[in-house]
Amino acid sequence: MEAFPCPARVRPARSHLARASGVLGILCGAWLAAAPAHAFCGFYVGKADASLFNSASQVIIARDGPRTVISMLNDYQGEPREFALVVPVPQVLQRGQVNVGDRRIFERIDAYSSPRLAEYRDDNPCEPRIALQRALPAAAAGRATTAETDTRARATGVTVEARYTVGEYDIAILSARESDGLEVWLRDNGYRLPAGASAALAPYLKLGMKFFVARVNLAEHARSGSALLRPLQFAFESEKHMLPLRLGMLNANGPQDLIVYALGRQGRVEATNYRTVRLPANVELPGFVKQDFASFYRAMFDRQAQREGLRAVFTEYVWDTGWCDPCAADPLTPAELRQAGVFWSDTQRTVLTRLHVRYTPQTFPEDLMLQETRDRANFQTRYVLRQPWTGPAECDAAAAYLDQVRQRHDRQARTLSDLTGWELARVLDRMELKPPFAPQPDSAPWWRSLWQQSWSTR
Amino acid sequence: MVAQPVAAVLVDAMNAAAAVGAVRAMKAPDARVLQIAFLGTFLLIGVLARDFTVAPLQVAATFAAALATQVLWLRALSLRQAGVLSAIVTSFGLSLLVRADSWWVHPLLASIAISSKFVLTRADGPGRRRHVFNPANLGAVLAAFVVPGAWVSPGQWGQHVLVAAWIVALGSVVCRRAARLDIGLVFLAWYLGLLGARALALGQPAAVFAHQVNNGALLLFAFFMISDPMTTPRAPLARVLYAGVVALAAVLWQFTAYRPHGLLVALFALSPLVALLDRAFPGPAFAWHPGELGRMPAR
Numbered sequence: 001m002e003a004f005p006c007p008a009r010v011r012p013a014r015s016h017l018a019r020a021s022g023v024l025g026i027l028c029g030a031w032l033a034a035a036p037a038h039a040f041c042g043f044y045v046g047k048a049d050a051s052l053f054n055s056a057s058q059v060i061i062a063r064d065g066p067r068t069v070i071s072m073l074n075d076y077q078g079e080p081r082e083f084a085l086v087v088p089v090p091q092v093l094q095r096g097q098v099n100v101g102d103r104r105i106f107e108r109i110d111a112y113s114s115p116r117l118a119e120y121r122d123d124n125p126c127e128p129r130i131a132l133q134r135a136l137p138a139a140a141a142g143r144a145t146t147a148e149t150d151t152r153a154r155a156t157g158v159t160v161e162a163r164y165t166v167g168e169y170d171i172a173i174l175s176a177r178e179s180d181g182l183e184v185w186l187r188d189n190g191y192r193l194p195a196g197a198s199a200a201l202a203p204y205l206k207l208g209m210k211f212f213v214a215r216v217n218l219a220e221h222a223r224s225g226s227a228l229l230r231p232l233q234f235a236f237e238s239e240k241h242m243l244p245l246r247l248g249m250l251n252a253n254g255p256q257d258l259i260v261y262a263l264g265r266q267g268r269v270e271a272t273n274y275r276t277v278r279l280p281a282n283v284e285l286p287g288f289v290k291q292d293f294a295s296f297y298r299a300m301f302d303r304q305a306q307r308e309g310l311r312a313v314f315t316e317y318v319w320d321t322g323w324c325d326p327c328a329a330d331p332l333t334p335a336e337l338r339q340a341g342v343f344w345s346d347t348q349r350t351v352l353t354r355l356h357v358r359y360t361p362q363t364f365p366e367d368l369m370l371q372e373t374r375d376r377a378n379f380q381t382r383y384v385l386r387q388p389w390t391g392p393a394e395c396d397a398a399a400a401y402l403d404q405v406r407q408r409h410d411r412q413a414r415t416l417s418d419l420t421g422w423e424l425a426r427v428l429d430r431m432e433l434k435p436p437f438a439p440q441p442d443s444a445p446w447w448r449s450l451w452q453q454s455w456s457t458r
Numbered sequence: 459m460v461a462q463p464v465a466a467v468l469v470d471a472m473n474a475a476a477a478v479g480a481v482r483a484m485k486a487p488d489a490r491v492l493q494i495a496f497l498g499t500f501l502l503i504g505v506l507a508r509d510f511t512v513a514p515l516q517v518a519a520t521f522a523a524a525l526a527t528q529v530l531w532l533r534a535l536s537l538r539q540a541g542v543l544s545a546i547v548t549s550f551g552l553s554l555l556v557r558a559d560s561w562w563v564h565p566l567l568a569s570i571a572i573s574s575k576f577v578l579t580r581a582d583g584p585g586r587r588r589h590v591f592n593p594a595n596l597g598a599v600l601a602a603f604v605v606p607g608a609w610v611s612p613g614q615w616g617q618h619v620l621v622a623a624w625i626v627a628l629g630s631v632v633c634r635r636a637a638r639l640d641i642g643l644v645f646l647a648w649y650l651g652l653l654g655a656r657a658l659a660l661g662q663p664a665a666v667f668a669h670q671v672n673n674g675a676l677l678l679f680a681f682f683m684i685s686d687p688m689t690t691p692r693a694p695l696a697r698v699l700y701a702g703v704v705a706l707a708a709v710l711w712q713f714t715a716y717r718p719h720g721l722l723v724a725l726f727a728l729s730p731l732v733a734l735l736d737r738a739f740p741g742p743a744f745a746w747h748p749g750e751l752g753r754m755p756a757r
Contacts, residue, residue, distance in 0.1 A: 203660040240716035267559075267609075272718055273669070275616035277509060311616060365665030371718045373609035377559045 057256075058106055059243065062263040062341035063372065066237040069341030073106045073231040080168075080216040080229065084191050087212040088204040088247070090238045092161040092173045098212075099233040100167030105339045106231060109261050111329035113317040113354040115279075115381035117293045118326050122389040125401035156188070157181035161210060167230060168221035174211045178202075182211065200247050233341060244367035245359060255310060260355040260370075263321070263342055268375040269353040271313040273366055276355070278315045279304055280419055281381040286412045286431045290385055297381075299420035301356070310363040317354035318379040321347070326382070351376060409433060490543040497550035497682065504554065510614055516564040517553045523565030524549040527572040535576065544593075545572055551594030551682065555722075556601040558608040567605065571597035580733050591729045592689045599726045602719045610719060615674025626677055641697045642685040648705035649676070656713060679721045691732050692741030700735055704728050 060071040072087075157177035164171055176182040179202040186193055191213075201211075214232065224230070243260065262269035270276035279301070289296045304314065321332050332340070334347045342350055357368065388405045413431060417424040501517070504510040528545035531537070548571055556567060571593035582588040601608040650671055657667040670676075684690065684704060691697050704724045712720030 199661065199663075203662050206660045238716075242716075270611060270613065272611075272613045273673075274613050275508070276611070276613060362665075365663065366669045369718075371609075373557070373611070374607050375557070375559050375609055376607070 058110070058259045058261070060106070060109060060261045060263065060340050061243075061269075061370075062343065063241065064265050064344055066239050067235075067343065068238060068241075069233060069235045069343060071101050071105070071231050071233040071341055073103065074229070080221050081218055083216050083229065085212075085214045085232070086186065086191070086247070087214075088201075088209040088244065089173070089212045089234065090209060090236055090240075092175070092210050093212060093234060093236065094162065095164040095166065097235045098164075098166050098171060099235075100169060101231040101233045102339060103226075103228060103230055105336060108329065108332060108336055109340055109352070110259070112321075112324065112327075112332055113261065113319070113352060113380075114328045115281075115297050115316060115383070116326065116328040117285075117290065117383050117385060119290065119385040119387065121387045122401075122405075124389050124391060124393055125397045126393050126395035156185040158185040165217055165220060166232075168216055168224050168226075169214045169232065170217045172213045174213060176205055176211070179205050186213070204244070204247075235341075235343075241370045241372070242367050243370065245357075245364050246361075246367055255305075255358050255360050258357045258359070259316075260353075260357070261340070262353040262355065262370065262372070263337070263340060263350050264353070264372045265344060265346075265349050265351070266372045266374050266376075267351050268315070268318045268377070268379075269355065269370050269372050270315070271355075271368055272371045273369045274364070275308070275312045276315060277304075277308060277312045278379060279356075279381050281379070282384065283415050283419070284384045284386055284408065284412050285416050286409070286427065287385050287387060288430050288432075289383070289416065293383075296383070296416070296420060299422065301358075303419065303421045305358040310358055310360055313368070314356045315353065315379060316356050316381045317352065318375075318377070319352055320376070320378065321350045321352050324380075488543060490547050493682065494543065494546050494550065497547065497554065500678070501550055501553055504614070508614060508616065510554075511557055511611075512553055513561070515561055516558065517549075519561060519565040520552050520568045521546070521549045524552075524568040524572050527569045531573065531576045544575075548572060548593045548597070552597045554678070555594065555598040555610055556608060557611055558601070558605075560607050563601065563605055563608045567597040567600055567608070570600065582736070588688060590689070590733070591726065592683055592686045595683055595689075595722060595725050595729070598722050599719075602722060610722070612673075612675045612719060615678075626681070640694060641690050641701050642680045644698050645684050645701035645705055646676075646680045648702045649680075649708065652705055652709045653713075656709070676721065679725075683721075684725055689729060689732060691735040691739065693735075693739035694741070696735040696739035696741065700728070700731065703731065 058073045060069075062069045074085075158181050159175045160172050161175050162171075162173040174182065174185070176185070179198045182201055182205065183193060183198040186197075204211075212234075216229065221229075243258070245258070260269075285296070301314070305312070321337060323331055332352075337347045337350060344350075357364070386408065388408075389401070393401065409431060413424060413427045416422060417427050501510075501512075505512065524545040525542055528542050532540055549568060552564060552568055552571065556564060558564060574591055574596050575589040575593055578590045579587040580590055598610055602610040653670050654667055656662075657664070657670075684701065691700050707724035707728060708720035710720075711717050711723050717723070
C-alpha cells in the first residue's frame, strides 16, 4: 500500500440511514444494573392501525463507569399521534433524568464520523511532490420519536410510578408484576403491540425493570414548531453496558440497521457477545466512485454484512473527538459533546466509536453487550481515490509511472468488485479508461483481441 | 524469594525422578505438545479467518519474553530439566486472549505470567510446591483490568458451530491426555446448567441460551484453561466441586453483577481455593510425566 500524504478532497458518505424508506423505527439502548438494574430498549408501537415495522435507528451512548446518558433518535415519519415508544429502564426515571434533545446533534455526530472518501492527486512524476489539503463538509440524516399515557392500573397489576411531560412527549414510568398485565394495560391504553410482545417483555420484568412509555403530546408538539420528533435522552447509573435489541425486533420487517455512537474516556467500544469487525477501509477505488459514494458504501456494507451472516457488529469509526484526519466534518465542540450526553469535564479525552449493526431476530438472539476497551488506536472507514497526473511529463520516469497507473487501475477495479460484489467487467466499463491510461495492447489479455472487444470505452 | 529454599530440596528429588520421566515421555507425547499444536491452530485460524487484531510482532515478543523468563528462572533455580513446553503453551494462551495497542504489553504480561509460576507458589506435600495461578489466566486478568493500553475481546470468536465443534473435539483430546477431561466437561455442565436455569427462569427463548453457549471463548476456557492440571484440585470430587464454584462465580459476575470477563475473573479469584480443596480431599499429585513427580512443576 502506497502512502497518501496529501489528501486533496474529502467527501463523507451521506448517512445511508437517510434512505430508510420505512416508517416506524426502533431504537434501543439498554442497561441492566446490579443494584437498580436494567435496560433501555424499546419498540415503537403505533396507536390504532398504522402498519408497524422497523427500519433504522441511531443511539448515542455516553458512558463513564456506571454513569450513562443515552440519546435515541428514530426515523419515525408517520403521524405524531400514531407514535408511541416502550423502553425497559433500570429504575424509575425522575423527570430530571429525561430530556428531549436536539436532532442536530445526531446530524453532527453522524457527519463527523461518516465513512469518507478521500481524493489524492498524483504529482508530476518528473517533479518532487507538493502537498495540498482541503476538506469538504458533511451531510447526514435521521428522524424522530414520541408518546402518550393513561391510567387504570391496579386490575392489571401495573403501577404508574411516575408521569410527566417533557418537551413534546407525555411520559409514564410503569412497573408491573406480570408481562400479561403490562400488555393488557398497554392495549387498554391504546398502544398497538406487535405479536409476541408479552413474551418479549417478560424477561425484562423478571429482572426487575420498569418500563418507560412515551407518546406525543400533540399540543406541545404543535407548539414546538418542529415537524420531526426530537430525540429522547436518559441519564442513569447502571453496570450493564448493553443495548437490548430484542424488543425492537418485534415489529421488524426484515433486517434492521442500528448505528451506535459510543462516547467514552478510555477507548474503543466493542461487543462482547458478538464479533466486532472492522469494515474494509483505506483501499483505493476507481475514480467514478466519487459520483456515487453512497451507492458504493451501501453495496459494500450489504456485502460485508452478508459475508458475516448478519452476525457481526461493524466498526465504522474510532477517533479521539478532538480532531480528525481527513475530516468529514469539523470535530465536535465541547458544547456539542455535552449535548450528546458527555457529562465529564475533560471532554478533549473523549473517544468516539461508531458501530453499525445489521441484525435479524435469528442472527442476534441476545441483547447486544458492550465493553469499553483501552484501545485508543484511531480507525476510520476511509476510501481513497487517486487521480493520475495528466499534465505533460517528459522524462525517463514517465513510462514507468504510466505503467504503474495502469496496474493501479486494474487493482482498483478488482478491489471495488470484491468489496461490493459488482461485476468486474461493469466496473472496468464504468472506469472509462482512455489512453495513455487504458491498457496497452500488448498488456491486454490475449483473448481480448480475439473478438475485437474494447474494454476501455463503453 | 519463596521459591528459593524450596528449589534446593527439589533438585535432589528431581535427579532420580527425571531420568525415569524422560524415558516414559518418549513413549506417549506430552499432553502439552498436543495442546501447543491445537492452540497454534486456533491462533492461526483466529488471525487468518477471524481477523484477530494481534500483530506478528506481538506474538513474537510474547514467545521471546516467555521463553527467556522461563529459562532464566530455571537457571536461577537449577531446574533445567523442566523444559519450556509450558512457556510455549502460556505464550499461545496470551496471544489468543490479550489485545494491546502497543508492542510492549504482550512481553510484559508474558514475563509476569511465567514468573508467577515460580513466585506465587504454595506448599504441595513434602518438598513440593505448586503454582497458584494458571499463568495465561493471570496474564489475561491483568490485561483486562490493570495494564494500560491492553484489553481482552471475548466476542472475537463469534458464534460458529463449526469452530465450537472443533474446539470441543480437540480440547477433549488434550484433556484426556492430561487426565483432566473431567474438569473441562464438568465445568461446562455446571455452566450450561446455570445459564439454562437462568434462561428458563427469565422466560428467555432457547436461542439466547444457544447463543451464550455456542461461544469459542467459553470452550477454549473449559478445555484449555480451567483444565490445566497444575492449578486444579487433585481429587475427582474436589475437581467437580471446584468446577461448580467457578461456574457459579462466573455466572454471578457476568449475569448478575453485569461485569465483563466472568470466566477469567472467576478462575483467577478462586485459584487459591485449590489449596484448601487439596487439603480437604487428598489425591494423587499430577505431573506431566509420571517421572516428574517430586519435581517442581514447570507450568
